[in-house]
Amino acid sequence: MKVKLYAGLLSSCLLATTLLQGCATSVKASGMQNPPPREAFSNFGRIEVKPMVFRSGYVGDSAGLAKIEENLKKDLSASLTNWNARPSNGRTLVLEPVIEELEFKHGAKRVLLGPLAGSSGVLVRIKISDVNGVVVALPEFFQRADAFAAGFVMGVHDNLMLTRVANLASSYIIANYDHPQGGPTGADAKNITGR
Numbered sequence: 041m042k043v044k045l046y047a048g049l050l051s052s053c054l055l056a057t058t059l060l061q062g063c064a065t066s067v068k069a070s071g072m073q074n075p076p077p078r079e080a081f082s083n084f085g086r087i088e089v090k091p092m093v094f095r096s097g098y099v100g101d102s103a104g105l106a107k108i109e110e111n112l113k114k115d116l117s118a119s120l121t122n123w124n125a126r127p128s129n130g131r132t133l134v135l136e137p138v139i140e141e142l143e144f145k146h147g148a149k150r151v152l153l154g155p156l157a158g159s160s161g162v163l164v165r166i167k168i169s170d171v172n173g174v175v176v177a178l179p180e181f182f183q184r185a186d187a188f189a190a191g192f193v194m195g196v197h198d199n200l201m202l203t204r205v206a207n208l209a210s211s212y213i214i215a216n217y218d219h220p221q222g223g224p225t226g227a228d229a230k231n232i233t234g235r
Contacts, residue, residue: 143161
């Protein structure tokens with residue numbers, strides 16, 4: 041009888057461990073801090089933001105991409121209007137936002153499965169270069185939504201993750217306009233590649 045009870049407990053523990061491991065996102069960042077750009081963005085007379093895309097060959101959630109892009113445009117709108125109203129100096133800075141990875145649990149999957157749908161995660165990289173392709177900065181931005189927190193509030197945290205990653209990216213761009221200083225990626229020590 042005791043052997044059956046122990047075997048049952050062991051099986052339950054193994055199942056719980058497997059489920060918890062399945063809840064973690066595989067999306068990771070390469071570090072916690074983005075280095076400063078090669079020069080201040082204010083050195084450029086014009087700043088152009090390209091439409092957000094998924095990295096080449098990656099198929100992701102188009103609704104998630106649209107939400108991140110919408111938030112990034114909203115965050116940068118006033119600053120871009122002011123920056124681009126200055127006299128042109130013949131230099132243009134081009135920002136190309138790319139979603140490297142996106143695990144976005146939402147809709148029926150999140151409602152039906154709750155925490156068992158797993159965590160959400162996103163990694164966005166922005167190639168910031170001049171019109172000749174010389175890279176000025178290549179920052180990355182990471183956010184995640186914990187499976188349990190997101191699951192118990194029916195996906196609110198999943199959607200907030202998309203807003204937060206756009207906020208991080210726009211904050212980096214605005215902060216580095218006058219002086220190159222870098223900025224956070226949004227990752228903590230648990231969400232770094234290789235850990």
